[in-house]
Amino acid sequence: MNTRSPTECPAWARLLAQAESTRTVHLRDLFASRKLVAEAAGVRYDFSRQRVDAMTLRLLANLAGERGFPEWREALLSGKPINSTEKRAAWHTALRAGASSPHEVRETLARMRTITTKLRAEKQFKRIVNLGTGGSDLGPRLLADALGDGALEVRFTANVDPRDLERALEGAAPDSTLFVIASKTFTTQETMSNAAAAKKWGGKAFYAVTSNVEAAKQFGANEILPMWDWVGGRFSVWSAVGFAAACAIGFDRFEEFLSGAREIDTHFAQAPLEKNVPVLMALIGVWNANFLGAATHAVLPYSNALRLLPAYLQQLEMESNGKRVDREGRPVEYATAPVLWGAEGTVSQHSFHQLLHQGTQVVPADFIDVDSDKTLTANCTAQADALAFGTDDPKLPPHKQYPGNRPSSVLSFEKVTAENLGRLIACYEHKVFTQGVIWNINSFDQWGVELGKELAKKILTKGK
Amino acid sequence: MNTRSPTECPAWARLLAQAESTRTVHLRDLFASRKLVAEAAGVRYDFSRQRVDAMTLRLLANLAGERGFPEWREALLSGKPINSTEKRAAWHTALRAGASSPHEVRETLARMRTITTKLRAEKQFKRIVNLGTGGSDLGPRLLADALGDGALEVRFTANVDPRDLERALEGAAPDSTLFVIASKTFTTQETMSNAAAAKKWGGKAFYAVTSNVEAAKQFGANEILPMWDWVGGRFSVWSAVGFAAACAIGFDRFEEFLSGAREIDTHFAQAPLEKNVPVLMALIGVWNANFLGAATHAVLPYSNALRLLPAYLQQLEMESNGKRVDREGRPVEYATAPVLWGAEGTVSQHSFHQLLHQGTQVVPADFIDVDSDKTLTANCTAQADALAFGTDDPKLPPHKQYPGNRPSSVLSFEKVTAENLGRLIACYEHKVFTQGVIWNINSFDQWGVELGKELAKKILTKGK
Numbered sequence: 001m002n003t004r005s006p007t008e009c010p011a012w013a014r015l016l017a018q019a020e021s022t023r024t025v026h027l028r029d030l031f032a033s034r035k036l037v038a039e040a041a042g043v044r045y046d047f048s049r050q051r052v053d054a055m056t057l058r059l060l061a062n063l064a065g066e067r068g069f070p071e072w073r074e075a076l077l078s079g080k081p082i083n084s085t086e087k088r089a090a091w092h093t094a095l096r097a098g099a100s101s102p103h104e105v106r107e108t109l110a111r112m113r114t115i116t117t118k119l120r121a122e123k124q125f126k127r128i129v130n131l132g133t134g135g136s137d138l139g140p141r142l143l144a145d146a147l148g149d150g151a152l153e154v155r156f157t158a159n160v161d162p163r164d165l166e167r168a169l170e171g172a173a174p175d176s177t178l179f180v181i182a183s184k185t186f187t188t189q190e191t192m193s194n195a196a197a198a199k200k201w202g203g204k205a206f207y208a209v210t211s212n213v214e215a216a217k218q219f220g221a222n223e224i225l226p227m228w229d230w231v232g233g234r235f236s237v238w239s240a241v242g243f244a245a246a247c248a249i250g251f252d253r254f255e256e257f258l259s260g261a262r263e264i265d266t267h268f269a270q271a272p273l274e275k276n277v278p279v280l281m282a283l284i285g286v287w288n289a290n291f292l293g294a295a296t297h298a299v300l301p302y303s304n305a306l307r308l309l310p311a312y313l314q315q316l317e318m319e320s321n322g323k324r325v326d327r328e329g330r331p332v333e334y335a336t337a338p339v340l341w342g343a344e345g346t347v348s349q350h351s352f353h354q355l356l357h358q359g360t361q362v363v364p365a366d367f368i369d370v371d372s373d374k375t376l377t378a379n380c381t382a383q384a385d386a387l388a389f390g391t392d393d394p395k396l397p398p399h400k401q402y403p404g405n406r407p408s409s410v411l412s413f414e415k416v417t418a419e420n421l422g423r424l425i426a427c428y429e430h431k432v433f434t435q436g437v438i439w440n441i442n443s444f445d446q447w448g449v450e451l452g453k454e455l456a457k458k459i460l461t462k463g464k
Numbered sequence: 465m466n467t468r469s470p471t472e473c474p475a476w477a478r479l480l481a482q483a484e485s486t487r488t489v490h491l492r493d494l495f496a497s498r499k500l501v502a503e504a505a506g507v508r509y510d511f512s513r514q515r516v517d518a519m520t521l522r523l524l525a526n527l528a529g530e531r532g533f534p535e536w537r538e539a540l541l542s543g544k545p546i547n548s549t550e551k552r553a554a555w556h557t558a559l560r561a562g563a564s565s566p567h568e569v570r571e572t573l574a575r576m577r578t579i580t581t582k583l584r585a586e587k588q589f590k591r592i593v594n595l596g597t598g599g600s601d602l603g604p605r606l607l608a609d610a611l612g613d614g615a616l617e618v619r620f621t622a623n624v625d626p627r628d629l630e631r632a633l634e635g636a637a638p639d640s641t642l643f644v645i646a647s648k649t650f651t652t653q654e655t656m657s658n659a660a661a662a663k664k665w666g667g668k669a670f671y672a673v674t675s676n677v678e679a680a681k682q683f684g685a686n687e688i689l690p691m692w693d694w695v696g697g698r699f700s701v702w703s704a705v706g707f708a709a710a711c712a713i714g715f716d717r718f719e720e721f722l723s724g725a726r727e728i729d730t731h732f733a734q735a736p737l738e739k740n741v742p743v744l745m746a747l748i749g750v751w752n753a754n755f756l757g758a759a760t761h762a763v764l765p766y767s768n769a770l771r772l773l774p775a776y777l778q779q780l781e782m783e784s785n786g787k788r789v790d791r792e793g794r795p796v797e798y799a800t801a802p803v804l805w806g807a808e809g810t811v812s813q814h815s816f817h818q819l820l821h822q823g824t825q826v827v828p829a830d831f832i833d834v835d836s837d838k839t840l841t842a843n844c845t846a847q848a849d850a851l852a853f854g855t856d857d858p859k860l861p862p863h864k865q866y867p868g869n870r871p872s873s874v875l876s877f878e879k880v881t882a883e884n885l886g887r888l889i890a891c892y893e894h895k896v897f898t899q900g901v902i903w904n905i906n907s908f909d910q911w912g913v914e915l916g917k918e919l920a921k922k923i924l925t926k927g928k
Contacts, residue, residue, distance in 0.1 A: 322819025
């Protein structure tokens with residue numbers, strides 16, 4: 001594999017020069033003459049309002065090529081151990097490969113179908129409470145919140161703060177509550193502390209999603225669904241980690257969620273770089289972060305159903321690519337993941353859009369636009385246009401002037417369905433991977449969370 | 465008032481030199497010899513882990529002085545029209561001044577007490593739904609979420625997306641639902657569209673919080689509580705805008721919320737700069753943003769009750785200080801508000817802390833620490849320590865090294881009570897004001913949100 005630093009790639013220097021030479025070009029002038037849209041399985045990526053021209057796009061694609069992107073993609077999709085510090089694969093695509101999935105995956109999905117269908121039909125349990133944190137929480141929580149149909153009430157507890165579990169148990173009774181304990185090691189502090197509290201509360205029914213079968217049995221779990229070493233937590237919503245979500249939305253929807261992602265996997269594997277949505281998302285992110293100097297990236301879903309998407313993507317992008325050493329262990333001399341943040345539109349308009357339009361720093365944004373609501377789409381388009389074009393009237397008083405030239409993309413699809421949500425998340429997953437390749441970092445480990453855990457343990461032990 | 469640009473103040477140049485000369489000093493060495501803590505009415509601000517020394521703090525205080533801070537503070541607290549583009553006061557402190565509040569304020573609070581006490585006792589309404597957005601939503605939502613006692617079920621709808629109101633009405637019946645329409649102008653698109661939908665759903669009881677009494681009457685509001693021109697939306701939680709929150713927590717608690725803020729107002733007015741918590745928060749923010757180059761600021765409440773605090777502060781800070789022209793209408797040549805973002809700890813640890821510890825950009829953080837939970841406090845302290853001190857062992861493999869020297873503060877108090885929440889929010893309000901003074905910007909207008917509204921209207925009209 002290519003171990004050359006991105007800054008040593010010929011395209012990098014040319015991109016620096018390109019950024020310099022196009023510095024004064026305004027989006028008002030760029031936009032007039034074009035429509036830049038790529039499409040993947042019903043997801044349209046409109047990047048017309050990005051500060052790129054044809055040359056920039058070519059150079060960015062060259063950079064990916066010079067970093068050996070096709071080889072890396074092949075390694076990802078075929079399950080090679082690309083998570084080098086942990087000597088593991090990052091084979092989340094195998095979780096949604098349908099008939100081509102490994103036997104254990106298909107078997108697990110079949111079990112999930114049987115169990116969730118029974119739970120939703122028999123209603124022995126009125127409340128499902130998922131106990132998990134990070135990757136064992138954010139994905140199923142997003143999916144259940146966006147698409148839950150009310151057949152079962154499914155809640156999520158992630159914080160070690162007891163108040164979080166209290167909220168999830170409001171109005172619940174021990175006999176009709178099922179707890180799902182999701183933890184790969186079955187030792188996660190938050191999750192195990194909440195599981196113990198759930199037992200103390202009188203909880204009787206516990207399912208486990210874990211790779212530590214022994215510990216789950218010891219705890220008294222009635223059902224144990226597997227987690228695998230070759231799937232990272234933040235890429236695991238497609239696995240049994242999605243169990244609580246499948247309870248909330250039904251297994252047919254859950255399979256549509258998988259099949260949507262599968263379509264994106266095919267697109268990502270096959271589409272030429274200049275039409276490849278996740279690759280374009282990645283390249284434009286690199287352009288904004290490394291060549292235009294953006295420190296953050298806003299995600300603004302114009303959809304109340306997708307209100308938890310920014311929180312989900314915070315983990316996906318920042319835990320994957322918030323890294324400071326490259327695959328060879330050298331400190332990097334360029335920016336890696338920007339801070340990802342955001343909130344649902346139109347709510348965000350009445351909160352922080354002031355800064356987006358008139359603040360001193362440029363915040364590139366992804367707008368998520370759902371075609372089916374005209375008012376939301378109008379607001380979304382208006383915001384993207386206002387950011388890009390601003391006002392061009394020097395006679396306005398200064399506080400009413402908008403400089404514009406602030407880049408954004410619009411990701412759009414017809415409706416918030418399980419399929420489209422699967423497609424959307426898969427696009428971001430492959431974006432993250434592609435950026436990791438360009439930045440020459442391992443997107444699949446998270447050593448940066450260990451020191452805090454150790455120190456907390458020390459403080460707690462000392463306090464006793 | 466002082467109209468000199470901050471960069472022309474003598475302290476500015478000295479701070480630039482100070483930043484340069486202390487660039488290589490590590491927090492490991494700074495921290496060893498000190499404990500930097502200021503206290504205001506039970507709220508402790510520990511800034512020992514900030515990259516400041518005694519000289520830096522003196523220069524920052526000088527900068528505030530050279531910008532005429534005492535005069536500006538006096539103008540704020542005495543209700544002068546410091547919101548110059550709209551020729552209005554920003555007199556939110558008058559909303560919580562107790563016996564010294566204006567007559568109309570005391571009268572309104574008395575009405576709120578009568579109405580909310582009755583609503584909570586009689587339970588004619590089982591559900592209260594607040595319809596408002598931005599400042600008419602985030603404050604009462606935070607307060608109700610943090611401290612709601614369950615006596616009444618209070619929900620909040622802010623998005624023009626119909627799904628948001630649907631969620632708020634799940635399980636509700638028209639006869640037992642009270643809608644509170646909060647909109648200063650009674651024309652806010654989101655709020656009025658949701659109010660209309662509520663009527664269509666069969667809603668019968670509507671209260672209004674507005675300054676447009678005529679329109680509220682025409683709509684058929686049963687009660688109308690006032691909003692005043694001299695209070696900005698994002699500073700209005702202390703007014704009748706807090707009505708839904710007062711329903712959720714009870715009026716005694718609401719008054720404690722006000723009295724907590726009042727204590728901070730007194731502290732802010734009287735404490736010397738070097739012991740003044742909101743001033744110190746502001747100065748350290750300026751240091752990090754303008755002299756150490758931080759683009760963002762994380763707020764990490766280690767408390768599930770305070771999970772909505774980051775969203776609240778996003779509006780407060782970014783809408784107030786996300787500005788690009790100064791009070792004289794000159795484009796500023798320095799950074800104003802950073803991007804504020806965050807999430808509740810410990811949940812955040814399993815999401816984006818990887819980037820905080822090992823990302824390529826330094827993110828200054830405010831940890832909010834509640835003393836009463838030992839596990840949360842241990843985690844909070846551990847994170848702050850890990851950020852500040854990192855690892856200091858070159859024999860570790862590169863991916864296990866933490867550079868440290870990443871600044872944070874810890875704001876702590878005994879328990880999440882109404883009083884402490886009032887204190888905390890008031891600290892941030894005065895921080896925002898103080899930074900506005902230093903940056904010479906108007907923190908109380910929001911012209912940056914107008915263009916998007918106009919464009920959306922045009923698109924919707926054209927589409928018809």
